[in-house]
Amino acid sequence: MSACAVMPPGASYPKSESFALERPGNTAIGREAEARAKAHPGLSAFRLFASGTDALALRVQMADAAQKTLDIQYFIFKDDDSGQLLMSAILRAAARGVRVRMLIDDTEARGADDRVATLAAHPNIEVRLYNPFYYRGDVTALRYAELTLTFSRLNYRMHNKLFVADNGIAVLGGRNVGDAYFDAGTNPQFGDYDVFVLGPITRELSSSFDEYWNSRLAIPAQALNDTLFTHLRLKYMEHELAEHVDDTRQSDLGRAIRSGNPYAGLVSGDSGLVWAKAQVIADSPDKGNVESGGAVGSVLRERLLDAAAAVKSELLIVSPYFVPGGDVSELLRSLRERHVRVRVLTNSLLSTDVPAVHAGYRGHRLPLLEEGVELYEVKPLPGKPDPRGGSLKTPSSGQFALHAKAYVFDRKRVFIGSANLDPRSLDLNTEIGVMIDSPQLARQVANRFQTIAAPANSFVLAIAGDGDWRHVVWRSVKDGKPTVYETEPGEDRLRGFKVDLLALLPIDGLL
Numbered sequence: 001m002s003a004c005a006v007m008p009p010g011a012s013y014p015k016s017e018s019f020a021l022e023r024p025g026n027t028a029i030g031r032e033a034e035a036r037a038k039a040h041p042g043l044s045a046f047r048l049f050a051s052g053t054d055a056l057a058l059r060v061q062m063a064d065a066a067q068k069t070l071d072i073q074y075f076i077f078k079d080d081d082s083g084q085l086l087m088s089a090i091l092r093a094a095a096r097g098v099r100v101r102m103l104i105d106d107t108e109a110r111g112a113d114d115r116v117a118t119l120a121a122h123p124n125i126e127v128r129l130y131n132p133f134y135y136r137g138d139v140t141a142l143r144y145a146e147l148t149l150t151f152s153r154l155n156y157r158m159h160n161k162l163f164v165a166d167n168g169i170a171v172l173g174g175r176n177v178g179d180a181y182f183d184a185g186t187n188p189q190f191g192d193y194d195v196f197v198l199g200p201i202t203r204e205l206s207s208s209f210d211e212y213w214n215s216r217l218a219i220p221a222q223a224l225n226d227t228l229f230t231h232l233r234l235k236y237m238e239h240e241l242a243e244h245v246d247d248t249r250q251s252d253l254g255r256a257i258r259s260g261n262p263y264a265g266l267v268s269g270d271s272g273l274v275w276a277k278a279q280v281i282a283d284s285p286d287k288g289n290v291e292s293g294g295a296v297g298s299v300l301r302e303r304l305l306d307a308a309a310a311v312k313s314e315l316l317i318v319s320p321y322f323v324p325g326g327d328v329s330e331l332l333r334s335l336r337e338r339h340v341r342v343r344v345l346t347n348s349l350l351s352t353d354v355p356a357v358h359a360g361y362r363g364h365r366l367p368l369l370e371e372g373v374e375l376y377e378v379k380p381l382p383g384k385p386d387p388r389g390g391s392l393k394t395p396s397s398g399q400f401a402l403h404a405k406a407y408v409f410d411r412k413r414v415f416i417g418s419a420n421l422d423p424r425s426l427d428l429n430t431e432i433g434v435m436i437d438s439p440q441l442a443r444q445v446a447n448r449f450q451t452i453a454a455p456a457n458s459f460v461l462a463i464a465g466d467g468d469w470r471h472v473v474w475r476s477v478k479d480g481k482p483t484v485y486e487t488e489p490g491e492d493r494l495r496g497f498k499v500d501l502l503a504l505l506p507i508d509g510l511l
Contacts, residue, residue, distance in 0.1 A: 007216075008153070009134045010223025017214045018101065018126075020071060020206035021167040027067040032267050033168040037199045044199030045273040046436055047266060048416070048444055050404075052183030055175060055194045056082055057256040061263035062165040063089035070100045071209045073162040075418070076108040078178035079115040081185065085248065085257075086177055087119060088241040094124035103213055105158040106132035114228055117221035121234040127221040128213065130158040130285075136225055156288050158212065159429035161418050167206045169267065170197045172432060173416050174405045181403065184253065188353060190403035191378070191452070193318075193445075195416045195434060196266055198273065204280040208432060215285035276438035281417070283430040300419055300433070301426040305331060307409055307435065314341045316408035316449050320401065322346040323360040323422040324368070336371045344368075345453055348377035350490045351401045357422065362488075365461060365472050375461040376453040378402045383456035383477065402452075405433070406445050414442040455482070459489060 024030025036045065049055045063070060063086070070093055077083055094100050104116060106129045120127040133154065135146050147154050164170040173194035179185035181192055197205065212218060222229055248254040265271030281303045308315055309331055322344060324332060335342055352358045365375060380399045405425075407415040417433015419425040452458060459474040464486070474485040 008131050008219055010132065010219040011216060013220055013223030015128075015218075015220050019210050019214075020164070020203070021069045024068075024167040024202075027166040027168065029065060029067070029166040029267065030168040033198050033202070040199070040275040042277065043275040044197060044201040044278055045275050046198075046278070046434075046438070046441060047196045047262075047272050047274065048441060049171075049173075049194040049196060049262075050192070050448065052175070052181060052189075052192065053253055053256055054262050055171070055192075056085065056182040056184070057253065057259075058171060058194075058196065058262050058266075059086055059163055060089045060257050061260065062163065062169065062171070063093050065263060065267075066093050066098050066165040067096070068098060068166050069164075070098055071162070071164040071167075071206060071213075072100070072102045073104075073158075073160050073209055073212060074177055075105045075157070075159045075161060076176035076178060077102075077104050077116055078108075078176070080179045081244070081248070082179045082182045083115075083177050084241055084244045085253070087115070088238075088245050090119065090125065091122065091238055091241065094119075094122045098124060100125040101209075101213055102127045103130060103158075103209070103218055104128075105130045107157050114225075115237065117225065118228045118233055118237050120221050121229040121231065128218040129221055129224065130212070130219075131156060131217045132219050132224055155428060157429045158217075158285070159418050159425065160208075160212070160282070160432045162205060162209060162432060164202065164206055164209060168198070168202055170202045170205045171195070172197070172205065172418075172434065174403050174418060182253075188351075188380075188399040188401045190401050193404040193406050193416055195436075196262075197434065198266065199275075201278050201280060201434065205432075208280060208282040212285040212430075217285060274438055274440050276436050276441070278434050278436040278438075280432070281415070281435055282432040285430060287430050288428075300417075300431045303435070304407065304415060304419060304426075304433075307413065307415065308407070309334070311335060311340055311409050312338075313410050314408075315343070315410075316406075316446055317342070317344045317421055318346075318402070318404050318406040318445070318449060319344070319421040320347050320352070320403050320405070321354060321357040321361075321420040321422045321424070323357060324364050325423045325426075328421060328426075329364065329367070332368065332373055333371055336373060341374070342372070343374040343376070343449070343453070345376045345378065345402065345449055345458070347402050348379060348459055348490075349488055351378050351380040351399065353401050360422075366463070366470065369461060369463050369472065370470075376458040377461065377474070378452060378458050379476075382452070382458075406449075408442045408445050408449070411442045411446055412439050413437050414445050416445075459485070 025034050117127050119125045135142050162172045171194050174192045175181040175194055180190050281300050283300045349358050415433050415435045419431035425431055455477040459476050462473050463470055464473045465471050474489050476483045
């Protein structure tokens with residue numbers, strides 16, 4: 001067991017180093033990206049995606065357009081309708097001779113890793129799992145037992161989300177691969193952000209991928225279960241996936257994919273691209289062993305918190321999991337002392353998919369409000385869907401939960417990526433994102449913040465009472481009328497009871 005706590009299974013399995021496409025200009029994607037970038041020296045192009053349907057269509061279209069390489073990195077890759085559509089596109093690319101590298105975190109792989117790993121039976125696809133479990137079965141109790149016995153290793157996860165085609169264009173942000181992230185299926189539907197990237201910064205993203213791919217924690221799927229890698233098994237899977245694609249051809253998503261947009265407009269047109277200076281901010285794959293103040297870019301938390309500390313007038317925080325530990329609480333306090341406006345959009349008890357995080361967050365609400373921090377908690381059924389489309393859902397389309405991670409600094413810069421403002425993202429998980437110097441993109445995120453934070457869509461928190469009786473209240477609009485809740489809104493008493501129990505545990509540093 002002590003050996004298991006130090007290195008993951010398969011660490012000694014033979015694997016070869018590989019790297020991103022060295023000459024993207026030899027591909028249609030690379031040529032187009034390089035030609036357009038020449039007109040904007042020193043800049044890269046960006047476009048935000050709030051619509052899950054567009055975000056999935058874009059990924060499928062990028063896979064279909066790739067000629068040389070696809071590099072794919074995700075915390076979660078589900079074997080549901082969305083995941084199968086993307087797996088089918090990946091197989092089509094491999095059949096054309098595209099080299100595919102897939103790096104998936106192993107935390108959520110159980111139940112889906114058979115399908116994803118089977119892709120590696122194709123000679124042009126390689127799958128690696130990040131920091132995997134030893135136990136590969138379906139008995140949840142045994143998986144939890146291993147987690148308990150080797151907690152110091154298995155608590156360390158890769159939370160990155162990145163999709164790169166021909167080292168010329170990329171998509172990154174908060175979305176994993178699964179129906180809930182792409183406005184498909186029902187409960188819950190995650191409101192999220194992706195950013196499409198074209199230009200020289202794509203190479204920086206690819207360098208981050210290479211670092212993870214070649215790290216000691218990226219284990220070839222064959223090292224864990226070599227029974228999955230048979231030609232017959234792959235052929236059967238290809239047949240199943242092809243049938244699934246046929247079944248979706250007449251759906252809204254199927255029509256969107258066949259239309260060629262949004263991909264065609266982004267690569268060969270203009271389609272709302274914003275050219276700006278930007279930086280990739282990414283953790284080291286060995287983040288747990290990087291000392292504070294180490295190599296530039298090795299610890300995302302330092303770069304993100306430094307940017308927040310430099311704000312002069314306003315900081316907007318969109319973080320579905322918001323647990324302001326000591327450093328963050330002190331940072332927000334210092335900003336308020338300088339009269340910086342701080343606004344936070346996060347999940348309510350009713351909308352969160354992780355009640356344990358809400359247990360860690362709720363004790364911070366009153367102190368933050370007393371300091372003048374503005375808090376907004378998203379409702380599970382928004383009352384006023386966004387008229388511009390995107391991720392605000394109507395009550396008929398299932399429960400809504402916030403999943404986007406975005407930060408706006410003085411409405412001049414914006415960070416889009418995978419990092420929440422909680423101890424797990426800042427200290428325990430690896431994360432990636434882009435810091436973009438663009439008032440235009442910052443304004444887009446700020447406008448969407450304002451839409452979702454409206455009382456019809458979110459609870460607006462305030463303080464009532466005085467002295468020792470000061471407490472949090474939730475202001476809202478219900479059926480068009482202003483409403484004030486004196487206690488935490490919700491009818492799910494069991495969920496509230498669970499949160500009460502979790503709040504008693506000293507687990508804030510793990511959330």
